[in-house]
Amino acid sequence: MANKTAEPLPIIAITSGEPAGIGPDIILSALNEQVFPARLVVLADPQLLIDRANILGLKPQISCLAKPSDAMAHQAGVIQVVPILQAKKTTAGVLDLANAPYVLKTLKQAGEGCLRGDFDAIVTPPVHKGILCETGVHFSGHTEFFQAQCQSPHVVMMLATEAMKVALVTTHLPLKEISAAITEESISLVAKALNKDLQEKFGIAQPKILVCGLNPHAGEDGHLGREEIDIIIPTLNKLRQQGLDLIGPLPADTLFTPKYLNHADCVLAMYHDQGLPVLKYSGFGNAVNITLGLPIIRTSVDHGTAIDLAGSGKANNGSLNVAIQHAINMANNAKKFSK
Ligand SMILES: NC(=O)C1=CN([C@@H]2O[C@H](COP(=O)(O)OP(=O)(O)OC[C@H]3O[C@@H](n4cnc5c(N)ncnc54)[C@H](O)[C@@H]3O)[C@@H](O)[C@H]2O)C=CC1
Numbered sequence: 001m002a003n004k005t006a007e008p009l010p011i012i013a014i015t016s017g018e019p020a021g022i023g024p025d026i027i028l029s030a031l032n033e034q035v036f037p038a039r040l041v042v043l044a045d046p047q048l049l050i051d052r053a054n055i056l057g058l059k060p061q062i063s064c065l066a067k068p069s070d071a072m073a074h075q076a077g078v079i080q081v082v083p084i085l086q087a088k089k090t091t092a093g094v095l096d097l098a099n100a101p102y103v104l105k106t107l108k109q110a111g112e113g114c115l116r117g118d119f120d121a122i123v124t125p126p127v128h129k130g131i132l133c134e135t136g137v138h139f140s141g142h143t144e145f146f147q148a149q150c151q152s153p154h155v156v157m158m159l160a161t162e163a164m165k166v167a168l169v170t171t172h173l174p175l176k177e178i179s180a181a182i183t184e185e186s187i188s189l190v191a192k193a194l195n196k197d198l199q200e201k202f203g204i205a206q207p208k209i210l211v212c213g214l215n216p217h218a219g220e221d222g223h224l225g226r227e228e229i230d231i232i233i234p235t236l237n238k239l240r241q242q243g244l245d246l247i248g249p250l251p252a253d254t255l256f257t258p259k260y261l262n263h264a265d266c267v268l269a270m271y272h273d274q275g276l277p278v279l280k281y282s283g284f285g286n287a288v289n290i291t292l293g294l295p296i297i298r299t300s301v302d303h304g305t306a307i308d309l310a311g312s313g314k315a316n317n318g319s320l321n322v323a324i325q326h327a328i329n330m331a332n333n334a335k336k337f338s339k
């Protein structure tokens with residue numbers, strides 16, 4: 001019998017996130033606690049990790065890599081770093097505009113590395129969007145950052161727990177801009193990308209997708225808003241003719257009940273705060289944020305920078321564990337599909 005050569009473990013880039021937030025804390029605790037079946041490469045300032053480990057009373061072995069392919073299989077307590085230096089030493093819990101370019105650099109290098117094939121996936125601990133915007137760049141989220149970097153025409157933000165998946169038609173938009181962004185084009189592009197990735201990345205042969213209306217009671221026959229009648233219903237009908245299994249538009253307040261959720265694979269919400277509060281209520285701390293529609297794999301945590309907890313030892317690394325494990329699974333699946 002021929003010898004089978006073992007597949008090399010995927011190389012996963014982990015950015016540091018906002019240095020004054022809990023990104024460094026959860027990286028240190030996650031990589032200390034558990035062994036991940038991957039080569040993990042943290043893109044960060046090594047001194048940031050050493051300083052935060054000292055505050056937390058952790059003693060990781062930090063080893064700097066010349067290049068990502070030098071990374072070895074992850075071992076608990078060993079952190080392999082591709083160094084990117086901060087402009088200034090960070091104080092845990094204190095945002096500093098001087099280090100915003102550092103944060104952007106970690107994301108840029110992670111994305112470029114993934115596009116080049118140096119990394120199989122990226123996992124992003126949280127950044128502080130406000131401080132990044134103060135540099136003068138418009139940064140609304142990693143989702144849009146990687147979309148621009150990869151020149152992807154459309155991407156989908158999807159958060160998932162064991163029990164529920166919620167994807168969004170619009171991502172980080174002020175509320176007053178949402179109605180105008182709900183168009184036949186935006187709904188169609190997102191629904192098709194979601195359907196395709198549920199099939200290809202999650203192995204769901206015919207995804208059943210529950211679609212929220214935009215207005216209270218899904219518009220109450222036009223008495224509480226017309227987007228359902230004018231845009232959403234006709235668009236869903238066209239998509240059904242193309243083979244998508246869509247239920248709705250349903251009033252969001254009734255859609256998020258077991259009667260509907262138990263018989264569907266995913267919810268498509270019209271905007272960020274229509275879908276994500278429900279998801280977070282059901283599984284905050286154990287959910288993963290996945291960007292669909294990119295040519296690269298990117299996962300993230302379900303929470304923000306929690307500046308109040310940086311360096312306190314109280315930050316929960318559950319969501320980072322799930323995000324890393326999802327990135328590994330997706331990278332392994334992608335390798336199988338590419339053969
Ligand atoms: N993926 C990303 O980069 C994300 C970044 N953010 C950014 O985070 C910043 C702060 O956002 P907030 O709305 O305050 O949300 P947040 O998630 O940072 O904090 C909300 C509450 O949850 C707690 N919390 C958050 N993560 C926790 C963890 N791992 N363990 C224990 N407790 C935790 C915090 O202490 C706080 O009480 C904003 O600038 C926002 O843009 C928010 C969500 C995702």
Ligand SMILES: NCC(=O)COP(=O)(O)O
Pocket residue numbers: 140141142143144276289300302
């Ligand atoms: N609430 C989730 C969220 O805002 C994540 O944004 P992104 O940075 O992953 O685009």
